[in-house]
Amino acid sequence: MSDDKQPRVDTVRLQNLSRAFISSAGFFAAIDLELFTAISEGDNTVSQFASRANISEVNADRLMTICASSGLIHWHEDHFGNAPDVQRFLVKGDKSYAAAWLTFTRPAWENWGKLTEKLKNTEPPTVIGSYETMTVEYARRYHEATASVGFGSGRRFVRQVDLSSRNKIMDLGGGSGAYSIVAAQAHPNLSAVVFDLPPVVEVTKDFITSNGVEDRVSTQAGDFTKDPFPQNCDVAIMASNLPQYNREIITDVVKKTFDVLLPGGEMHLIGEMLDDDRTGPLDAAIWGLYEVMSNSTGVTHSRSDCVSYFEQAGFVDVNVHDFIPGILVRVTGLKPQ
Ligand SMILES: C[S@@+](CC[C@H](N)C(=O)[O-])C[C@H]1O[C@@H](n2cnc3c(N)ncnc32)[C@H](O)[C@@H]1O
Structure with a gap:
């Protein structure tokens, strides 16, 4: 290709990435101020939203403009409408409202400004990372958030x-x-x-009863990572904790599961897994990086890593399925009869 045919290289992508946290801030503020709920209920112009949220019109316009630029809302002739995912998951009062999960990582905000120093940390990592300090109160907040998406995943699994x-x-x-x-x-x-850490199962019991x-x-x-597993099971599920270890x-946990499952039983490992070329998806890479914050041993595992854990353990018919494309992959295997 001659030089004049080379794609032009500019700074646009890099500039957008350098300010991506400002888009996240706009998203969180829109959730706080219930912009998407307002739009859904018909307060869908700048002036209507400004008066409903009790902010100035200029600030309402700024917030709605960043949301429109992020594709969260769309302008239709004389009013805004929510994008389909926003309408489904961010209208307060709806059963599918998932703001608790979508704002779950927000408290870590300040620490992300210190990522470079955290990457230089030389202290030995802890095995269960942030879970070492888990309390029942934290587990309750945590699982109110995970449940806002977890029940949907459970329905998809079933x-x-x-x-x-x-x-x-x-x-x-x-x-949950x-x-x-x-x-x-x-x-x-x-x-x-449901097998989980002692403070968590106190919260699980409430979900089970309700x-x-x-x-x-x-x-x-x-x-x-160290305690005996439930007995006499013919199905094992392990969902959404893969990059924490x-x-x-993970090799040990999969092997321990294989050993305790009944012959003919099946295991499903559902997690944020990298594609085998290890260049994405982004969410899997994010959760791997997230472990820097708690100085755990966690890493991002690829689909083929997970297949190898299953095969080493002795599982057969090991298969990989897209579960929630871009977010979760499901690896399954059977324990021979
Ligand atoms: C993100 S939540 C996922 C919950 C559920 N599987 C779901 O998908 O909705 C991760 C769960 O794994 C649990 N967990 C992580 N490490 C664990 C360990 N070493 N032993 C038992 N549970 C653990 C956490 O306490 C937490 O409840």
């Missing part, structure tokens, strides 16, 4: 995986118990044990 001939699930790091609760509601003969499945979903307190720990 649609994708045929559990009709299964008897008992162990849900490792099950948190979303997957187990939804599975038990879908299959009246299925029971489940969803009316306490006759079949129970809890077991423990740390899956290094390869050795």
Whole structure:
């Protein structure tokens, strides 16, 4: 290609990236000020939103402009409308309202300004990272946030995986118990044990009771890196804690799961996994980097890393499925009869 045919290189992408945190700030402020709820309820012009949110018109215009530039809202002739994902997940009062999860990482905001120093930290990492200081109060806030997306993931899991001939699930790091609760509601003969850290299972119990499945979903307190697992299970699920641990720990957890599962049982590891060329998706890389904040051993695992953990453990029919494209991948395997 001659020089004049080379794509022109400019700073646009780099400039946008250098200020991406300002777009995040605009997104959080729009959630705080309930912009998307206002638009959904018909307060969908700058002046209507300004008066509803009790801010000046110029600031309302600034906020709506950044939201429109981020594709969160769209201008239709004489008013704004929400983008479809915003309408579904960010209208307050709706069952699918997910602001708790979408603002979950916001308190870490100030620490991200210190990332360079944190990357230079030479102290030895801790095994369970930020969970070392987990309290029941923190677990409650944490799982109000995870539940706002976790029950949707649980429903997707139950649609994708045929559990009709299964008897008992162990849900490792099950948190709110979303997957187990939804599975038990879908299959009246299925029971489940949600295994999680002691402060977390106190919160899990409340989710189980409020969803009316306490006759079949129970809890077991423990740390899956060192404590014994539930017995007599023919399904194991481990969802959304993969990048919090290094390869050795995940290898051990998958092997321990294989050893305790009943013959013919199945395991599903659902997590933020990198593509095998390790260049994305971005969300998997973000959660790997997130572990710098708690100085844990955690790393981002690729799809093929996870397949190898399953195969080393002895699982057969190991398969990889896109679960929530761009966010979660599901690796499955069977324990031979
Ligand atoms: C992001 S939440 C996911 C919860 C649930 N699986 C879901 O997808 O909705 C991660 C969960 O893993 C649990 N967890 C992480 N490390 C653990 C460990 N070593 N032992 C037991 N549970 C652990 C956390 O306490 C937390 O409840």
